[in-house]
Every structure is written in structure tokens, then in C-alpha cells.
Amino acid sequence: MLVPGYGGGSLADLPDALLAALGVRAPDPDTATSSGAGPPLVLEPADRVCLFLVDGLGAESLKAHAETAPFLSGLAGRTLTAGFPATTVTSLCSLGTGLTPGEHGMLGLTLAVPGTGHLFNCLRWTLPDGLTMDPELWQPAPTVYQRATRAGLDAVYVGPAEFEGTGLTKAVYRGVRYVAADTVDDRVARVHESMRQGAAHVTVYYGDLDAAGHMTGWGSQEWLRQLAIVDDMAQRLVAGLPPGSALYVTADHGMVNATEKIDAESVPELTQGVALLGGEARARHVYAEPGAGQDVLEAWRETLRGKAWVVSRREAVESGWFGPRVREAWLGRIGDVVAVPYTDLAIIAPSRHRVEAMFTGYHGSMTAAEQHVPLLQART
Numbered sequence: 001m002l003v004p005g006y007g008g009g010s011l012a013d014l015p016d017a018l019l020a021a022l023g024v025r026a027p028d029p030d031t032a033t034s035s036g037a038g039p040p041l042v043l044e045p046a047d048r049v050c051l052f053l054v055d056g057l058g059a060e061s062l063k064a065h066a067e068t069a070p071f072l073s074g075l076a077g078r079t080l081t082a083g084f085p086a087t088t089v090t091s092l093c094s095l096g097t098g099l100t101p102g103e104h105g106m107l108g109l110t111l112a113v114p115g116t117g118h119l120f121n122c123l124r125w126t127l128p129d130g131l132t133m134d135p136e137l138w139q140p141a142p143t144v145y146q147r148a149t150r151a152g153l154d155a156v157y158v159g160p161a162e163f164e165g166t167g168l169t170k171a172v173y174r175g176v177r178y179v180a181a182d183t184v185d186d187r188v189a190r191v192h193e194s195m196r197q198g199a200a201h202v203t204v205y206y207g208d209l210d211a212a213g214h215m216t217g218w219g220s221q222e223w224l225r226q227l228a229i230v231d232d233m234a235q236r237l238v239a240g241l242p243p244g245s246a247l248y249v250t251a252d253h254g255m256v257n258a259t260e261k262i263d264a265e266s267v268p269e270l271t272q273g274v275a276l277l278g279g280e281a282r283a284r285h286v287y288a289e290p291g292a293g294q295d296v297l298e299a300w301r302e303t304l305r306g307k308a309w310v311v312s313r314r315e316a317v318e319s320g321w322f323g324p325r326v327r328e329a330w331l332g333r334i335g336d337v338v339a340v341p342y343t344d345l346a347i348i349a350p351s352r353h354r355v356e357a358m359f360t361g362y363h364g365s366m367t368a369a370e371q372h373v374p375l376l377q378a379r380t
């Protein structure tokens with residue numbers, strides 16, 4: 001089990017390190033994650049930084065296909081751990097706040113809203129029955145973009161037009177100047193333009209590698225085609241950066257290709273006593289009916305023996321999966337039972353998540369393939 005290296009070696013440690021490279025000190029030592037186990041993450045000073053965030057680019061999959069990404073493979077760097085679960089909403093929030101999942105509360109893709117009996121989809125920002133969720137209530141911590149702006153830096157995010165103004169964007173990217181750009185050409189151009197105009201902190205996002213990995217698996221023809229696009233994009237980003245800039249390339253998580261699927265909605269042992277099935281295929285939050293927690297834990301543990309780590313909420317918290325501590329207010333968002341496959345198993349729920357159930361590639365767990373993401377560096 002690869003418990004994320006919070007406190008120096010995880011994505012949550014990157015935002016403070018990027019701000020420090022720009023001369024902006026970490027704010028409140030109480031909320032800084034550097035109080036964790038490892039040495040703090042230190043990056044060389046730069047006049048401007050560009051963070052190229054490639055959705056789904058695991059360090060292991062990059063290494064396995066280095067010949068398709070010769071530019072990235074030639075860059076200096078190291079690996080970081082994504083955080084738990086290894087999923088986009090959680091990692092984007094860690095990158096947006098510099099906090100561990102246990103501190104920021106974005107603890108998975110679909111989470112129970114305690115006391116309501118509802119599941120909240122943190123990616124699509126949707127609740128049933130037309131209910132809505134205030135992004136600042138769900139994720140109240142200040143963002144690194146707000147801190148950068150307060151320090152007098154222009155912080156820019158270059159990403160798809162469809163994500164501008166969404167609930168997730170408001171929760172994790174508050175305070176950033178969002179620049180919508182949909183093609184690779186346009187994104188590269190907007191990054192260079194922003195930096196020429198003085199932006200010191202620019203993030204640019206690319207999502208299609210992850211999408212290809214989900215649909216056809218990492219290592220597939222389409223995934224390799226996307227990897228080549230990412231490699232070319234990185235090279236073009238570096239080529240146009242003003243002198244004194246640093247480009248960092250990282251990812252929100254890696255991926256595994258599923259070789260087995262268990263339908264958690266049709267196996268009686270997995271439905272008995274379960275009120276809500278949250279999380280996602282490789283990091284399930286299982287919310288039990290009142291008084292059924294222990295029975296659900298035992299049934300899931302028995303059914304998934306040899307395939308998944310199955311623990312109680314308390315065990316997950318005490319084992320540091322979400323970080324050194326979990327805010328009291330977020331405890332109810334964690335399942336009574338947390339089930340995390342370590343084989344290439346996907347725990348699917350086809351009636352609620354039809355498309356996800358048909359995927360080839362998945363992520364969320366604490367295997368190296370999902371946790372290890374690159375942190376590569378190029379300087380101008």
C-alpha cells in the first residue's frame with residue numbers, strides 16, 4: 001500500500017513550493033502541510049512559473065512509453081504521490097489549496113452530504129432533486145490563487161471553456177484569472193501571452209489523455225496518440241516562455257487498466273445494509289444504514305478478500321490515507337467502510353454510473369500506478 005507522502009512528497013506540497021519559488025512565503029504554519037513526515041518540497045527560484053497539469057499522466061505509464069514522449073522523458077524531475085483518493089477532484093483541490101484531502105474535504109468523486117441522505121458528485125457539482133451546493137461551503141479554505149493575488153502576482157488558469165464558472169472551478173480555483181482556451185494551439189498561445197503580459201503563476205490543463213485512458217486503457221493506440229500530443233505541447237510551452245521562467249509538468253493521478261469488475265449493485269453481500277454507495281470504482285465510500293456499519297465492513301471485507309483493502313472510516317483516518325489529520329467537519333463525508341482495490345479490479349455501479357462501468361482505465365487507489373505522478377522541470 002502506497003500511502004501518499006503528505007508533508008513534502010505529495011501534490012498537496014506543490015502549491016507552497018511553487019509560491020515559495022516566486023518569493024511568496026507559506027501562510028499559516030497550522031495549515032501548511034510541511035509539518036508532515038518528509039523533507040519539504042523545495043523548487044529553485046524563478047521569475048515566473050507555468051504548471052502544466054496533465055490529467056491522468058502516471059509516472060509509471062510515462063516511463064513505460066518514454067519513446068512516445070521523448071521531450072518529457074528527457075526532463076529532470078522526480079515523482080510525487082497524488083493523495084487519496086487518486087482522483088481529479090481531490091488532486092485539483094490539493095493543488096488549488098496546498099492542503100491535504102483531510103484538510104480541504106474533497107475526499108472523493110461522489111460523497112455523502114451528511115444528514116441529507118444524498119450523494120454529491122464533486123466533479124459535475126450535482127445533487128439529486130434539483131438541490132445545489134455552495135462551493136465556498138463545501139470547500140471553505142482559501143486557495144493558492146487568492147494568496148498569489150494578495151501577494152501582488154497575477155495568477156492565471158488556462159483551461160477548457162466548459163469548466164469556467166463551474167462549481168468545482170469555484171471550489172478549487174477561486175481567485176484565479178480563468179482564461180478559456182479549447183485547442184492545444186490556443187492553450188499554448190494563451191499561456192505565452194499571459195506570461196509576456198506579466199503573469200507570474202500560470203496553470204494550464206490538458207484532459208484528453210485521461211479521457212483516452214478511461215475509454216481504451218493506458219497504453220492503447222488512442223492513449224499513445226494523446227501522450228504524443230502532451231509531449232509536443234510541453235515542448236511548445238517551454239519554447240515560448242520568457243527568460244527566467246520555469247515549467248513544471250505534473251498530473252493529478254495515474255491509472256490502471258481493469259481486468260476484473262464487480263457489480264456492487266447486484267452482489268447481495270455488497271448491498272446488504274448499504275444506504276449509499278459513493279466514491280468511485282477504485283476508491284469506494286460505502287455509507288451504511290444506521291447500526292449496520294460493522295456488518296457491512298465484515299461483508300465487504302469477506303467478499304473482496306485478496307482484492308481490496310477494506311477498512312472502517314476510523315481505520316482509514318488513523319492510517320493517514322487522507323493526510324495526517326481529517327477535519328472533524330469532514331468525517332461524515334468518509335464512508336463507514338472504505339474499499340480500495342489493489343488488484344486490477346473495478347467496483348462498478350452500472351445503474352448510477354453507466355459510462356464509468358464500461359471504462360477500461362480507472363484510478364483512485366493506493367497502487368504505485370495510480371499514486372505516482374511526475375514532477376518534471378524545464379527552465380528558460
Ligand SMILES: [Zn+2]
Pocket residue numbers: 056088210211214363
Ligand atoms: Zn480520470
